[in-house]
Amino acid sequence: MTQTTAATVTETADDIAAREFLAFTLGKEEYGIHILKVQELRGYEEPTRIANAPDFIKGVVNLRGIIVPIVDMRIKFHLGTPTYDQFTVVIILNINGRVVGMVVDSVSDVITLTPDQVKPAPEMGTALNTDYLIGLGTVDQRMLILVDIDKLMSSSEMGLIDSVAA
Incomplete structure (x- = not known):
């Protein structure tokens, strides 16, 4: 008779969180990013524009003393002209110790996906x-x-973003 320990039966919180995705929309498409990368969600406020920054970098905002570059994902993915309304959300991300804001059309929910619910991305000429x-x-x-x-x-993009935030 074999004995199983609780460690082999239960998953760690990190294992579960690694499969949780924050769902957001850009145009008619729904996207997801790992929830562990998300620091907070904020309503859209007009950032301070920085001269000579790429179009997809809307500018910077001061978030509790931290200068945060704001990237508009609609512009980044070439998904038409962005509009900003009461549903527009800025997802504050922590990427390798850097804080970056990402503008999306809306955020819907957090979704937990099992490995069999994730399929490889097809190779095709998409905007992304x-x-x-x-x-x-x-x-x-x-x-x-x-x-x-x-x-x-x-x-290379983080270098651009870092130079804008400096």
């Missing part, structure tokens, strides 16, 4: 380079485009 994708998550009739936010905020 598939290098930035973890895969596609499916829950009932919903499909989430799961974004690897660490890769998306790549070193």
Whole structure:
């Protein structure tokens, strides 16, 4: 008779959290990012524009003494002209110790996905380079485009963002 320990039966909180995604919308598409990357959610406020910054960097805001660059994901993904209303949300992210704000159309909920609910991203000419994708998550009739936010905020872009925040 084999004996199982509680450690082999139960999952750690980190294992569960690693499969939790914050769902948000950009246009008609629904995206998801790992919940552990999210520091907080804020309503949209007009950032202070920085000269010579790329279009997708809307500017910076002062968040409790920290200068936070704000990236508009609609502009970044070439999804048309962004509009800002009461549903527009800034997701404050902590990426490798850097704080960055990400403007999205709206945030819906936190979704837990099992490994079998995540499928590899198909290779196709989309606005979003598939290098930035973890895969596609499916829950009932919903499909989430799961974004690897660490890769998306790549070193060259983080350099641009850092120079704006400095």
